[in-house]
Amino acid sequence: MKISIFGLGYVGCVSAACLAEMGHDVIGVDINAHKVRLINEGLSPIVEEGLEELILAQRQAGRLRATTAPDLSDRDLVFICVGTPSNGNGSLHLDYVNRVCTDIGRLLRSAGHRITVVLRSTVLPGVAEEMAIPALEAASGMHAGSDFGFALNPEFLREGSSVHDFYHPPKTVIGVFDQESADLLSALYSSLPAPLFQLAPGEASMIKYADNAFHAVKVAFANEIGRMCKNFQVDSRVVMNVFTQDTKLNISPLYLKPGFAFGGSCLPKDLRALTHRARQDDVAIPMLNSALESNEEHLQHALRLVKACGRKRIGVLGLSFKHGTDDLRESPVVALVEELVGKGYEVRIYDRNVSMARLMGANKEYIEREVPHIAKLMCSSMEELLARSEVVVIGNNGQEHERVLGDLRNGHKIIDLSGLKNGRHTHIKEVNYEGICW
Numbered sequence: 001m002k003i004s005i006f007g008l009g010y011v012g013c014v015s016a017a018c019l020a021e022m023g024h025d026v027i028g029v030d031i032n033a034h035k036v037r038l039i040n041e042g043l044s045p046i047v048e049e050g051l052e053e054l055i056l057a058q059r060q061a062g063r064l065r066a067t068t069a070p071d072l073s074d075r076d077l078v079f080i081c082v083g084t085p086s087n088g089n090g091s092l093h094l095d096y097v098n099r100v101c102t103d104i105g106r107l108l109r110s111a112g113h114r115i116t117v118v119l120r121s122t123v124l125p126g127v128a129e130e131m132a133i134p135a136l137e138a139a140s141g142m143h144a145g146s147d148f149g150f151a152l153n154p155e156f157l158r159e160g161s162s163v164h165d166f167y168h169p170p171k172t173v174i175g176v177f178d179q180e181s182a183d184l185l186s187a188l189y190s191s192l193p194a195p196l197f198q199l200a201p202g203e204a205s206m207i208k209y210a211d212n213a214f215h216a217v218k219v220a221f222a223n224e225i226g227r228m229c230k231n232f233q234v235d236s237r238v239v240m241n242v243f244t245q246d247t248k249l250n251i252s253p254l255y256l257k258p259g260f261a262f263g264g265s266c267l268p269k270d271l272r273a274l275t276h277r278a279r280q281d282d283v284a285i286p287m288l289n290s291a292l293e294s295n296e297e298h299l300q301h302a303l304r305l306v307k308a309c310g311r312k313r314i315g316v317l318g319l320s321f322k323h324g325t326d327d328l329r330e331s332p333v334v335a336l337v338e339e340l341v342g343k344g345y346e347v348r349i350y351d352r353n354v355s356m357a358r359l360m361g362a363n364k365e366y367i368e369r370e371v372p373h374i375a376k377l378m379c380s381s382m383e384e385l386l387a388r389s390e391v392v393v394i395g396n397n398g399q400e401h402e403r404v405l406g407d408l409r410n411g412h413k414i415i416d417l418s419g420l421k422n423g424r425h426t427h428i429k430e431v432n433y434e435g436i437c438w
């Protein structure tokens with residue numbers, strides 16, 4: 001393909017050289033004449049392993065050049081790789097994106113054929129629709145989708161190993177606006193050994209932020225565990241080495257599903273013990289401290305969703321902190337029920353496991369001693385619960401709760417804390433359904 005890349009920073013330079021190596025005809029564009037000159041001399045404007053050799057080889061092969069005065073008349077694809085730094089208050093600085101979209105828009109007008117513009121810079125959901133596309137359309141007098149193509153294509157390379165990462169990406173993500181552009185991009189990457197995802201634009205943008213937020217959280221987590229280990233004169237390198245070898249519970253998709261707050265007999269208790277000891281010993285571990293605060297905020301978020309329904313009779317399906325257990329210790333659903341009862345809601349609960357535990361289980365005594373007021377709200381069947389409630393809160397993902405979603409047709413409002421609704425529940429109207437994180 002004939003490709004132009006606007007912005008020759010880390011992402012733009014690596015993309016330009018690697019795409020040229022893949023056999024495409026690439027023109028790099030930058031407002032910085034020095035960077036353009038360096039590339040044309042076969043030199044790299046940035047320090048990056050393997051890049052200079054690649055740029056020189058592609059210059060010599062005639063597949064790569066750079067300019068400050070672009071022309072799109074023979075181009076198929078245009079990548080935007082300009083910077084999106086922070087403003088002083090932390091907000092996203094979008095002047096470079098706005099400016100480059102205006103520049104490209106003017107060039108689109110005179111190109112005389114359909115070109116696909118790909119926004120590769122990291123931008124928050126909504127920026128493409130609210131800023132980039134309008135700027136392109138205003139400058140070109142053309143329409144995205146019909147007159148020119150548009151797609152998002154966030155980049156996941158790491159500085160220091162970005163050439164290797166370009167050819168071995170963890171994934172390829174395309175934010176789809178028009179299918180033709182998404183398919184063109186998919187074809188461009190078809191030889192790369194990575195799963196490719198064509199997603200809604202907001203999802204594509206958000207994946208990049210989820211990735212980087214998670215990486216930051218991981219580093220902060222390892223360092224806080226490290227500080228606590230040092231405090232106990234324990235070698236954190238040994239601890240985290242074994243920690244990361246647990247690919248069932250630790251480095252795995254578990255505990256990474258958006259849903260309701262954490263609870264149960266271990267997580268809150270153990271986090272409290274660790275953070276309490278840190279306070280005693282003057283070890284600052286703000287992120288671990290804030291996990292409990294974040295969890296409490298999530299509970300309040302669920303409460304606000306229930307309140308927003310504006311109805312009084314609330315049915316709660318699933319009381320234990322996860323399905324398949326009758327353990328109610330520190331269940332966030334119990335905390336939610338207590339808040340609702342305290343605010344005067346008429347709450348009814350159905351949880352098959354807890355009902356059985358009340359009759360005979362090991363938790364009978366706990367229920368009677370710790371949550372007798374809640375035990376009184378238990379219904380003996382799902383049918384009874386539905387008959388006595390206007391809003392159904394799905395507290396955990398018990399399989400029988402999914403059946404309820406399948407059967408519900410009578411206008412119950414559903415607050416789903418567990419993500420049970422799936423493609424089969426098409427009969428549930430959007431207006432009657434609210435997920436906690438979706």
Ligand SMILES: NC(=O)c1ccc[n+]([C@@H]2O[C@H](COP(=O)([O-])OP(=O)(O)OC[C@H]3O[C@@H](n4cnc5c(N)ncnc54)[C@H](O)[C@@H]3O)[C@@H](O)[C@H]2O)c1
Pocket residue numbers: 006007008009010011012029030031032035081082083084096099100103120121122123155156157158159
């Ligand atoms: N650096 C990384 O490792 C990395 C990784 C993934 C994603 N990203 C994202 O990719 C984007 C680019 O990052 P970067 O580090 O390569 O940026 P950078 O700041 O290193 O380079 C941006 C380049 O764009 C040029 N530029 C600005 N306005 C222009 C215009 N109107 N026309 C042509 N060129 C213009 C600048 O002169 C500069 O050379 C950012 O959104 C960043 O968040 C960066």
